[in-house]
Amino acid sequence: MALFCLTPGGVALAERLRATHPLTCFTSEKLLQPGFIPFGGSFAQTVQQAFSQYSALVFIAATGIVVRVIAPLVNDKLHDPAVVVMDERGEHVISLLSGHLGGANQLTRQLAATLGADPVITTATDVNQLAALDTLAAALDATMQDFRQAVKTINQMLVSQQRVGLWWDSEFALHADRYDTRGFIPVDNLDALPELDALVCVTLRDALPPQTIPLFKLVPKRVVAGIGCRRDTVPHTVASLLNQQLAANHFDPLALRAIGSVSLKQDEPALLELAHLRQIPFEIFSVDQLAQHEYRFPASEFVRLTVGVGSVSQPAAWLMSNGNLMGNTLREQGVTITLGVSDRC
Template sequence: MPGMRLSVIAVTRHGAALGRRAAGCLRQQGHPVRLLVPARFRDGTPGEEAFSGPLAGVIAAEFERAQGLVLIMALGIVIRLLAPLVRDKRTDPAVVTLDEKGQFVISTLSGHLGGANDLARSLAAGLGAAAVITTATDVRGRPAVDVLARQYDLAMEPFAAVRTVNAALVNGEPVTFCSQFTLPLPQADGIHRLPWEQLRTGRINGWLVLITNRTIAPPAANTLFLRPRNLVAGIGCRRGIDAQPVREALERALALAGCSPLSLQALATVDLRAEEAALQIVAGERAVPLFSFSRAAIQSVYDRKEHNLNFSHFVYEKIGVGGVCEPVSLLTAPRAVLILPKTSHRGVTVALAEVNSGWWEPARAMPRT
């Protein structure tokens, strides 16, 4: 779990000393860490911050800011302070609790999706402590679909089914996994693997966990979709366009490709349109980044002639390249394949590119160029 933004908070003198050890350990593991201790226990360690206000306010602020909290205090205090803050396991940060002697690292909140179980294990290993994990799937040594979703950046649909499927896995009831993409699917008693090409003909007992970005009718009533976030939508538009045509064009493109909106990983466009409010609004609504690329980078895709891209003389005369939506989608995800070529709707062009593997790797996210 490299790269989690973590806050370590201690409340006693001995807890502050342990906090310094914990922060150092977590930084060595690749996490950016803030260490917060009461002002009277601060000793000048670089990166250490003092707090003097109420502990409840400090934890509430870090709960909103950080991806994970390491709280060195009694578990009862932690529960009371977290109670008014907890909202949704999909968005709540990971929380682990340490006793001030550093004997136990307790996964307290968001064990699976937030990563608290993994955080507890890695921190316990670094401190020589015991990790305390209480989630049933972990205790029983069974796989959990929300762990799989977190590991491979999969959106769960419907989310309400996750608990039921995990319960089935814990209880050894039949669960079938079928994936459109090559993934190391879990292995355990009661878990069946169905090849993608046998989805319509294979026998399914119990729950079906279907890993696909396609909007297909499930062959079983009890189906949990895991949607890989592996689609990039390249978008071209005129200057000053409203957001609604962009929304419609994107929705139309996804429908034409038969793909779920939950699988969108990013939007992309030419640098000349990077500041367009309509594109920024739609990216915000979809909770995905908006990447942009220079005309030189776009031209390089045409020059390589690796893809049979559409070329518009009108667009070339306007901005100096023969197209936007297709090349920018491929620039955003260099290993992607174009699954929907240029489509047009109300002055907006959209193309879709799909990444077949590795979409979950942070290194695949491309910065603006």
């Protein structure tokens, strides 16, 4: 988190907050204290750079000043960092931008609790003591088709006191009480729904039983794919086979969290393109890391001679999923793909 302070009082308040929160503090040259960083060029220029580098920006300043400096930088709620503003006496902490997905509302409450201040939060779901779909999605690291419109629709239904059901697939049901679901109607059985206006389903599945009410599928990013392939395999081939493997195991493509392979493949064009197009991490494992789990799987002497370990996709998937592999390994056209489900939640 980056913190910006513009006055002596702001610097003093920043010192208090640094004791309990992981903050990188910026101020002007004339107010510089040990551990603070001077503005690079100007206050506005420093904010511009920080806007894309930090997940949260905290300002000890007038709200108007903050609005003016961030106005040219604001993009959309899916990508903007949390922005929180407070006065230099620490009496009010305001959630200004990205309250739900960015976490500004939660950060506002945390900072206000530290200071004994008044948290100022204006999002409709929060002021009505309700959960929000985008907050739930962020907590689950989940997404859905047409995310922006779905969030708008469901949150509006909640604050309008319409009946929105929430169903958890079996692998998530045990931990459902960890999440804020205020305002949602619990649903235990998709075949016997209570009276509802819409239904949100938390699941990895690619298909659910059809319903007579609007259904919104919230898909946690839990599926990982260990991939091995011949050098210079056509990118379309790898992408197509991955889709085939996801479908064979009835996973929604949105559930894919990461792909992984051996270090020799860290510059493999097909894998780099796949990670880029899916906007997911490409995790690299050394031969030694994979070799520790090689004994669990059938080995190929050709693969061993080529990359130094007898199996790539299976131990990579094993490491990414903590041993929770799913289905059979796909072996086609010089490509191997093994899926796993991460226990990350």
